[in-house]
Amino acid sequence: MSARIIATSTLALSLLLAVAGCSTDEPTGPGPLKATADGPKTGAWVGLEPRIENDKLVVDVVAHDVPELSGVAVRLEHPEWAKFEARDVGAGWDGEALHLVKVVGTREVSVVDTAKGDKAGRPGGAKVLVSTLRFKIEGAPTTGDLGALRIVPIRSELRDGTGKVIAASFAGARFSR
C-alpha cells in the first residue's frame, strides 16, 4: 500500500467520524483527542455534535424534534483549554432576528437567537442546526480528566413560535484520548 493511499484512507476515516459526530484524532499532541456526543434523548432536546478540526474544536448545537422556534438561548460550559473564537448562526431565521454570543467567565459561552416582536421564528424539525461554535484548542491535558461540554439547563431555553417555553432536555459531549 502506498503512502498516498494510506493518507487518503486516514482522511476518509477522519471525515467519516466527523460526519458521524462521534470522535476523531487531534492532529497534534501526545495522543488522539476524541469528542463523543451524549444522547440521544426523547422528546424535544438539544444536543452537541463536536468534532476536532486541526487545532479547533467545532461544536454543532442541534435541536431535535422541535416545533417552529422563536428563540433559542444556550449556555454552553466548556473546558478551559477550549478558547471560544466564533460562531455561525444556523439557517432559517428572519432577517430581523437577533443573534448574539458572549463569553461568560473562562468556561462558558452564551448564545442567543431570537425573533423580535411578532416576526416569525425559524422552522422546526427533527434535526435543526441552531449554531456552530468554534473553539481554539490550547493546552488540552495529555492525561487525566479532559473535561466535558455541557449545556447549562437552567440558563438555556427554547421558545416555540408563539413564544412559549418548550419543555426540552439537553445533552452534552465528552472528551477522551
Place this chain on the structure above:
Amino acid sequence: MRMPTREEWYRLVEHERKEALREQTIARIVASRPRLPEGPKPPPERAGLDVVHRTMDIEVDPRNGAVTATLDLRISSVGRAISSLGLSMGKGLVVSSVDVAGAPATVAQRTSEGFVYYEAIFPAPVVVGRESLVRVKVAGTLDCAAADGPCTLQPDFARFTTGSIFPYVFDLENAARAFDGATTDLTLRVPEGMDTVVSAEVAGKRTENGKSVTEWKVPKDVNHSYGFYAFVGNLKRQAIDGRPVPTELVAPKDGSTADAKIAAWSKGALSFVEGMMGTNLPFANQALVRLPISMDDVGTVSYGMTLLNETYARAGEDVYHETWVHENAHLAWAIVVPEPEGYRTRMLTEGLATLTEVDFTKSLFPEEELDKYLARRYQSIRLDWLGKGGLEKLPPVVATESVAQKLTSSGTAGYAGWAYEKSAATLDHLRATIGDEAFASAMKEYVRLYAWKGASVDEFRAVMEKASGIDLKPVFDRWFTKTSRPTLTVGYRKTAAGGYEATIDKDDEDDLPLAFTVVDMNGERKPLKAVAKGTSTAIPLETTVGIYAVVPNPRLGILAKLASPVAGDVDFDGEADGKDLLACARAVGTKFTTTAAANPGLWNIESRFAVECDVDEDGDVDESDWTAITTAFGGKP
C-alpha cells in the same frame, strides 16, 4: 371578545359612590344644625343613635303606589343622649306622626341639598343605655318616576328599597360614622295574587282581607342604611340547585337569556365565597336578582339577596361573570362582616369583594400559575393608572375621614381607583407578603370573629398577624395608611465564605416584610419570607448546589418597583442572560392596551403585557426598552 368599557365599570361604582355621598350630605346637614346644649362634641367613633330593631308593617299596591305603613323603631343611644332623628321616605309619602315611647314627637319636613327628610324632635331625650320605641306612621302615594330613585313601579316587577317604603333613618345630631346594625321584622301586604321577594328570611305567608301577606325577618344585625329590598309582582323564580339553603334566581319574566347564565354561575360563585369565608353563608334562604336593563339600579347586595343589572352582560361574558361574583362576595364582605370604618376606607368591603372576584376568575384557569395570574391582573390596574399619575398618587386605602370624603365627592374615577382597585391591589400585596395560606386562614378567622359586627383596620391587621406570625405594622404603615411605590432591588451574591446570601436594597430605613422564591442550580424552588431592615439587607441562604435566582413575588410589583441589581436581568437570576432576551423579545412593540373609554384596568382581564420588559415603566415595550435589555446582555452578533 368584546372589550368592556370604562363607562360600564364606572356605572357600578357610581351606584356605591352615591350611597357614600348621601352619608356625606347627612354629615353636612348634621354639621349645619345648632348643637343641643347638652350634647358634647361627638367623639371620632360612633356616638348617638343606635337603631336596635325595626318592626315594619307595610301595605303597598305597586299598581298605583298607594302605601300605608307603621314603622316601629326600637332605638337606643351610644355615648350620649339623643333628642331627635332624621327619616327619609319615598317621594309622595307623608310621615303623619312620630311617637317616642308613646308621646308625640315634633315632626317637620326639611330639604337640604335636594335631600328631603323628616326631622323628629323627641319629647324627651333617649338617654345612654336605655331603649325607646319610636313609632312612625306613614301614608301616601309613592312617586317612583325618578329613574335612579329608590323605587320602580314596573309592571309585574316593582322594586322598593330603602328610602321608599322602607325608612332611611339617620342620626340628626351625629354624622353616621360607623356601623349601626339592626334586626328587622317585616309584614308586607300587597294585592292578592302578587308574588313577593324580600331581602330577608321567609317567616310566613297568608291571605288576609284580600291581600297577600308575607312576613320576613332579618335575625342578624345588618346596617340599616344599606338597601333593604322588596320585589313585588309576577316574578320569575328559578331554583338554584346544589345549595345548602333554598336559593332562587328572581327576575322579570321578560325572556332574557341572562337568566340561564346567572343560574349556571351562581352555585360556583356562592361556593367560592363560602370557601373564602370558611363557612356557609348564614342565610335561611337566598334570592339572586337579575335586574332588567330597563331599571337604573345597577345592583348591590342585601341580607340574603344579591342583585345585578343585566347591563353588565354587555361588558362581555367574563366581566359579567366576574362582576356577579363581586356582588355575591359582598354577602360576605359587607352583609355578614360589615365595615365599621367605612367613613375612611372601603378596603374591607369593596377591596375584599374585588379581590374575591379576581380570585374567582383565576380559579377558572387552573393551568395558569397563581402568582403570575394575580400579578398580571393587578398590574393591569397599575398600568391603567399610569396615565393618571400612578396608583400611588391616589390617597391611602385607609385614609382620613376628610380625605375619603373629598375623594368620594371628586368623581367616579378616583373613587373607583381608591375603593376598588387600589384597595384590592393592596390586599393582594399583603396576601403575597404573608402567603396565600396564611391569608386564607386569616380570612376565615376574620369571619368567625367579626361576623355581624365588623373589624377595625387594626383588628383586621391583628388577625393577619396572628395567622402569619409576621409583624405587619410596617406594611400597613407604608401601604395602607400611607402611599408610595418604593424601588426594591432584589438579588443574591456569593459570600466570602463561599455561601450565598439574598440582598435587598431600598431607599429608606423602615422595616419591610417581603416574600421571595429562591431557586437553586438544580431548579429547586423554595419560598422565602424575610424582613428587609434598613437600606441594605443580606439574608443567608442555605444551599448545597448553589443559587440560581432570588425572585421577589411578582405580585409585590404593583405597590413596589422590583428590580435586579443587574441591569437587563428581568428574571432575577443574577445575570443579563439569554433567557432575559427570550423573555422580552416577543414583547417588543407591545403596549398595555387601555383607553379613556375601554379596557379599564380591573376589567382588562386578558392583558398579558410583559411588565418585566417595560424597563422604563411607561406602559409599552418599545425599542428603548429592548435596547436597554440587549445592551445589558452585551456580546456580539
